[in-house]
Amino acid sequence: MSEFEELVDAYYQPLYRFAYSLAKNPDGASDLVQQTFCIWAQKGHQLKDPSKAKSWLFTTLFREHLGQSRRQSRYSDSDIDDIEYQLPAHEDHSDRKLDAESAVKLLGEMDEIFRAPLTLFYLQQHSYKEIAEILSVPIGTVMSRISRGKNQLRKKMAKEPATTGEKVIKINPNSLKNHG
Numbered sequence: 001m002s003e004f005e006e007l008v009d010a011y012y013q014p015l016y017r018f019a020y021s022l023a024k025n026p027d028g029a030s031d032l033v034q035q036t037f038c039i040w041a042q043k044g045h046q047l048k049d050p051s052k053a054k055s056w057l058f059t060t061l062f063r064e065h066l067g068q069s070r071r072q073s074r075y076s077d078s079d080i081d082d083i084e085y086q087l088p089a090h091e092d093h094s095d096r097k098l099d100a101e102s103a104v105k106l107l108g109e110m111d112e113i114f115r116a117p118l119t120l121f122y123l124q125q126h127s128y129k130e131i132a133e134i135l136s137v138p139i140g141t142v143m144s145r146i147s148r149g150k151n152q153l154r155k156k157m158a159k160e161p162a163t164t165g166e167k168v169i170k171i172n173p174n175s176l177k178n179h180g
Contacts (some may be wrong), residue, residue, distance in 0.1 A: 004044075007037075012033065014058075015058065018123075036061040037057075062116065062134055
């Protein structure tokens with residue numbers, strides 16, 4: 001098995017899950033992952049430290065997503081009021097229950113500025129330092145976005161009706177780690 005094939009085997013699924021959380025659709029996620037591996041095939045040999053391949057791949061995927069988003073926003077028909085970020089009203093119902101699938105669905109509906117670091121931290125188990133490198137932001141910004149994102153997710157979950165059945169779990173950050 002070639003080095004490239006080993007890299008694809010090791011990182012395809014985590015990259016796809018991250019790409020899906022950003023693109024919010026399977027085709028977009030597949031395109032992002034494919035483009036990331038194409039870029040690796042062209043430029044990966046320039047990486048001096050092979051232990052940084054994982055961070056390089058996630059960073060490249062995120063930058064590709066940002067580039068695609070910028071290109072799409074140039075031609076968007078959306079009214080600025082429709083896409084402006086607004087904080088939801090404060091309600092504390094953090095003790096409500098919700099199944100993990102709904103939690104991940106709500107995570108996918110969040111603003112990307114919070115969704116990306118939450119996904120990288122809870123679903124991909126990246127460290128704050130790795131997330132800072134991937135997103136090209138300071139560690140303090142990563143910590144702030146994760147904190148604010150968790151609060152936003154809690155508020156969204158409080159608005160969802162409680163579910164029943166075998167898949168019901170108490171929502172906390174650790175519950176998201178096991179589903180993804």
